[in-house]
Amino acid sequence: MTVCPPLKVVVLLCAILLTLAILLFHSDEFKLIQSSNFTYQFKNNGFGHSHGFHSPPKIAFLFLTRKKLPLDFLWANFFKNGDQAKFSIYIHSQPGFVYDKSNTKSPIFYNRQLNNSVQVLWGESTMIEAERLLFSAALDDPANQRFVLLSDSCIPLHNFSHTYNYLMSSRKSFVDSFFNVDEGRYNPKMLPVISQEKWRKGSQWITLVRRHAEMVVNDEIIFPLFKKFCKRWPPADHDTGRKTTEKHHPNCIPDEHYVQTLLSIRGLDDELERRTLTYSTWNSSIPKEDKRSWHPVTFYYPDATPQTIKEIKEINHIDFESEHRTEWCSVNSKYTSCFLFARKFTPGAGLRILEKDSSENPVDGKHG
Numbered sequence: 001m002t003v004c005p006p007l008k009v010v011v012l013l014c015a016i017l018l019t020l021a022i023l024l025f026h027s028d029e030f031k032l033i034q035s036s037n038f039t040y041q042f043k044n045n046g047f048g049h050s051h052g053f054h055s056p057p058k059i060a061f062l063f064l065t066r067k068k069l070p071l072d073f074l075w076a077n078f079f080k081n082g083d084q085a086k087f088s089i090y091i092h093s094q095p096g097f098v099y100d101k102s103n104t105k106s107p108i109f110y111n112r113q114l115n116n117s118v119q120v121l122w123g124e125s126t127m128i129e130a131e132r133l134l135f136s137a138a139l140d141d142p143a144n145q146r147f148v149l150l151s152d153s154c155i156p157l158h159n160f161s162h163t164y165n166y167l168m169s170s171r172k173s174f175v176d177s178f179f180n181v182d183e184g185r186y187n188p189k190m191l192p193v194i195s196q197e198k199w200r201k202g203s204q205w206i207t208l209v210r211r212h213a214e215m216v217v218n219d220e221i222i223f224p225l226f227k228k229f230c231k232r233w234p235p236a237d238h239d240t241g242r243k244t245t246e247k248h249h250p251n252c253i254p255d256e257h258y259v260q261t262l263l264s265i266r267g268l269d270d271e272l273e274r275r276t277l278t279y280s281t282w283n284s285s286i287p288k289e290d291k292r293s294w295h296p297v298t299f300y301y302p303d304a305t306p307q308t309i310k311e312i313k314e315i316n317h318i319d320f321e322s323e324h325r326t327e328w329c330s331v332n333s334k335y336t337s338c339f340l341f342a343r344k345f346t347p348g349a350g351l352r353i354l355e356k357d358s359s360e361n362p363v364d365g366k367h368g
């Protein structure tokens with residue numbers, strides 16, 4: 001029996017440590033566990049000056065707009081009261097449209113646009129392409145940990161700190177996702193990758209945790225299938241009177257199915273709060289048959305009363321009629337209000353909300 005001399009052990013240990021150190025210094029990318037919560041990934045050994053190293057986790061606000069952001073003044077007020085280190089803003093707008101003094105009321109939105117944006121046709125796959133571009137841009141900042149998709153008619157319902165704490169305290173994504181919806185939108189040509197059983201439907205306005213955002217951006221399988229087999233009918237150019245040569249296919253609105261279906265195929269239904277954080281309401285006086293005119297109700301100045309906003313903020317459960325279920329909204333099993341955002345609001349309605357906010361929390365009257 002041989003006994004290892006202590007010296008040999010020390011030499012061996014030194015050799016191992018040296019090898020490890022060399023490996024670490026020469027790797028282009030390595031992962032650093034910043035806290036038990038978050039893994040920050042640095043490129044090129046970003047010692048010291050890497051952005052994100054000392055910053056707290058951020059929420060990425062992703063605005064999907066047609067051109068300008070009509071409610072910029074309301075959002076600017078929301079962000080003004082937030083900690084700059086805790087959020088980032090990204091905007092997908094029409095290619096070539098530049099946010100500047102002439103169309104935007106706050107510099108907070110300047111230079112926040114993607115410069116690789118695409119022309120979005122409502123209800124077409126370019127919409128989910130735009131969403132993916134937003135997630136992708138926001139993923140470049142390792143501090144971004146929650147990703148909130150917002151439309152240009154969305155308003156914030158609460159102040160920044162409430163919104164931040166609500167989102168950060170949930171380890172799940174918020175994705176409205178219904179099972180068993182048979183509206184004839186599913187196209188069996190998506191088999192075998194997308195089975196009818198995995199087909200999901202839900203609101204486009206989602207909030208994702210980082211891992212799920214990465215899945216959406218890295219998806220190279222489901223997205224092409226959607227591009228090919230989930231299209232609206234009649235096609236968009238029908239509206240302009242052009243004759244379409246496309247064969248008839250199911251009418252499908254990609255943005256109401258894509259992320260939901262992708263996450264379900266990845267087996268992640270359990271990692272979702274199956275509800276949207278963005279309130280909207282439908283006009284119940286329009287008959288069900290007349291689906292084309294089903295749009296969320298728009299709130300104008302007279303509709304945006306303090307009482308209405310208060311009622312929306314206090315909603316604490318949702319009735320999902322198609323699934324015969326009532327969900328009492330919770331975050332990490334703790335009951336809470338359901339909504340952080342609401343749509344669709346006009347600038348007039350936004351102004352009324354801002355007036356009320358300012359009268360309750362006069363900024364100038366604040367004492368240090």
Ligand SMILES: *[C@@H]1O[C@H](CO)[C@@H](O)[C@H](O)[C@H]1NC(C)=O
Pocket residue numbers: 035036037
């Ligand atoms: C995650 O991080 C937050 C803020 O940095 C901290 O308050 C919380 O306790 C951490 N949670 C866990 C599970 O480590």
Ligand SMILES: *[C@@H]1O[C@H](CO)[C@@H](O)[C@H](O)[C@H]1NC(C)=O
Pocket residue numbers: 115116
């Ligand atoms: C956008 O512009 C910035 C700065 O001009 C540049 O660094 C970046 O690579 C561009 N991104 C894309 C996707 O073109």
Ligand SMILES: *[C@@H]1O[C@H](CO)[C@@H](O)[C@H](O)[C@H]1NC(C)=O
Pocket residue numbers: 081158159160161162
């Ligand atoms: C934000 O809202 C919460 C809940 O409504 C409130 O308790 C808190 O004081 C507010 N914070 C600020 C900075 O106004």
Ligand SMILES: *[C@@H]1O[C@H](CO)[C@@H](O)[C@H](O)[C@H]1NC(C)=O
Pocket residue numbers: 283284285286297298
């Ligand atoms: C609902 O639709 C009806 C019929 O089109 C219309 O008269 C009414 O103004 C709408 N209500 C709202 C709140 O949009």
